[in-house]
């Protein structure tokens with residue numbers, strides 16, 4: 001543990017699920033979507049995260065078409081007792097059809113997908129298994145019911161869902177306890193606060209906010225101008241030139257607040273999330289994504305920062321002014 005950092009608090013996923021550091025690590029960008037990847041640096045980043053008290057590591061079967069799970073495998077195996085590994089099923093894209101974003105919640109797909117993830121990760125049990133997206137053609141009784149069978153079979157320890165509605169969350173939880181809900185939540189994406197967060201709070205479900213840094217947008221007004229040519233975000237609405245300037249203008253407000261506090265804009269965004277979660281009485285474990293060690297200490301240090309009322313009031317209207325839908 002680094003002595004210069006406050007200890008990362010530990011929280012349960014769900015009422016009695018795995019105990020994890022209150023900030024996790026999003027590993028997606030280590031294999032795909034966000035520009036150049038570097039396996040050596042990625043592995044060093046995983047090790048350093050654990051050293052800093054981060055224990056929840058987030059991947060999915062579709063990140064890098066399985067490559068992200070394979071990348072994490074030696075790390076997870078080496079620290080099996082300390083690492084809480086979360087992965088997801090749902091997307092059916094393959095190496096032959098990488099741009100086919102079809103989904104399946106069918107029981108036979110779930111049973112096949114979990115075995116593939118376990119094989120790539122090289123472990124016997126996945127700590128947290130998420131449905132990456134719900135498809136309404138399969139009743140929750142069948143999809144969550146199949147996930148519950150995986151718990152009984154010892155293949156999975158705890159269950160999670162991504163981006164479901166308040167009603168779906170409640171219904172799924174009645175079928176089998178849901179430990180974690182992973183949905184987008186940040187200064188710029190606050191839809192979850194209306195109906196879903198109150199239900200999660202009342203049921204004791206931990207929210208795992210993904211893209212807490214707005215996919216990089218919330219790390220500084222200049223961020224979008226630095227994207228590499230093979231970066232998927234170049235195609236995302238919020239990063240389009242017609243929206244870029246207006247959104248950068250909003251981020252400049254965050255830059256100013258952060259400067260006045262002597263912290264980075266990314267830290268301000270992460271502190272906002274923790275403060276907002278406290279206001280809503282919901283437990284959160286945000287999973288900022290990074291491919292490099294240099295960012296880790298900065299992000300982890302923000303997990304225990306609390307913003308004051310004036311800062312929260314300045315930030316509150318920004319989400320409504322963002323240009324472009326989130327992708």
Ligand SMILES: NC(=O)c1ccc[n+]([C@@H]2O[C@H](COP(=O)([O-])OP(=O)(O)OC[C@H]3O[C@@H](n4cnc5c(N)ncnc54)[C@H](OP(=O)(O)O)[C@@H]3O)[C@@H](O)[C@H]2O)c1
Pocket residue numbers: 025026027028029034058059132162182183209210211212213214215216217219266267287288289290291292295298299
């Ligand atoms: N369930 C879902 O549908 C879903 C969807 C999207 C993502 N996710 C998960 O959520 C995780 C996080 O989301 P995300 O990666 O899309 O977005 P994010 O965490 O909001 O932002 C990641 C971006 O911010 C940069 N960054 C991180 N820390 C920084 C810092 N301190 N200063 C400056 N830049 C910083 C990263 O660049 P560097 O790598 O260069 O540091 C990367 O470009 C993913 O890794 C994935 O595991 C889930």
